[in-house]
Amino acid sequence: MAKNERKAFGLRILNNGHKDIKRIRTAAGVPNIHGNKFWKSSLLLMDYLSVYPPELLPSHKGKGKKKKARSVRVLEIGCGWGLAGIYCAKTFGAEVTGLDADDTVFPYMEHHAEINGVEVETWQCRYEKVRKQDLAQFDIVVAADICFWDQMVDPLYKLVRRAKQAGGVRVVITDPGRPTFTTMAERCVDKLGAFYEAWSTPHPHNASGFVLDLDTHYDGD
Numbered sequence: 001m002a003k004n005e006r007k008a009f010g011l012r013i014l015n016n017g018h019k020d021i022k023r024i025r026t027a028a029g030v031p032n033i034h035g036n037k038f039w040k041s042s043l044l045l046m047d048y049l050s051v052y053p054p055e056l057l058p059s060h061k062g063k064g065k066k067k068k069a070r071s072v073r074v075l076e077i078g079c080g081w082g083l084a085g086i087y088c089a090k091t092f093g094a095e096v097t098g099l100d101a102d103d104t105v106f107p108y109m110e111h112h113a114e115i116n117g118v119e120v121e122t123w124q125c126r127y128e129k130v131r132k133q134d135l136a137q138f139d140i141v142v143a144a145d146i147c148f149w150d151q152m153v154d155p156l157y158k159l160v161r162r163a164k165q166a167g168g169v170r171v172v173i174t175d176p177g178r179p180t181f182t183t184m185a186e187r188c189v190d191k192l193g194a195f196y197e198a199w200s201t202p203h204p205h206n207a208s209g210f211v212l213d214l215d216t217h218y219d220g221d
C-alpha cells in the first residue's frame, strides 16, 4: 500500500498527508464546513449501497428485452471529497454530481475521481436550495455525515420530503449517530415512511453508525 493512502471498496482514498492533497490544499485552500477530510460515514454508505445498490425504477428501464437506456443518476449532497459518489460512478457506472455549499472541496473530489478513473460533475449549492425539479433529474440522492448542527435538521428533513414529492427519487444518508441526524431521521420515518437502521462495516473499515433510506420502490406509494 502506498504511503498516505488507503484502499477501500475498490477505491484509492488519499490522506491529508499525501503529497497530492498537500498540493491541492496549497492551491485551493482548506475547506471550511468540515469538508477538510474524508469522513468514515462514506464507508458505511459504500457498504450499504453494495448490499442495496442504486437502481433504475422499473418504469425507467425500458420495455421488454430492450437494454436500459441510461445510467443511474446520483446526486451526492454535502459531498466533501465525494468518495461515495465516486464509488457509485466506479461500481455502478452511475452519472454522478457532487453538490456542496463550499466550493473549496471540489478540487479534492475531482482529484479522487481522476485517480479512480471516473468523471464527476460538481455543483456549488446549499442543499436547502435544491428544488423539487432539480431532484427530479436524479434517481438517487446519497450523503454521508451532513447533519451535524441543529440548524441542519429542518432543511435536511425538507429536502428528503421534496425528494419524495418529486417522485421516484431514492434518498440514502449515513451518519455516525449524531443526535441531530437521529432527530431528522426519526421525522423521516414518522412522516415519510423512510427506513432507519443501525449499520456497521467491520475490519478493516471499522465504521459504524446509522442509515436512513427513503426507498421509493418500497414505500407503498
Ligand SMILES: C[S@@+](CC[C@H](N)C(=O)[O-])C[C@H]1O[C@@H](n2cnc3c(N)ncnc32)[C@H](O)[C@@H]1O
Pocket (backbone or CB within 6 Å): 031, 032, 033, 034, 035, 036, 037, 038, 039, 040, 041, 042, 077, 078, 079, 080, 081, 082, 083, 099, 100, 101, 102, 105, 125, 126, 127, 128, 143, 144, 145, 146
Ligand atoms: C462532515 S463533511 C462530510 C463530507 C463527505 N460527505 C464525507 O463523508 O467525507 C460535511 C460536508 O457537508 C458540506 N455542507 C455543510 N452544510 C451544507 C449545506 N447546507 N449544503 C451543502 N453542503 C453542506 C460541507 O461543506 C462538507 O463538505
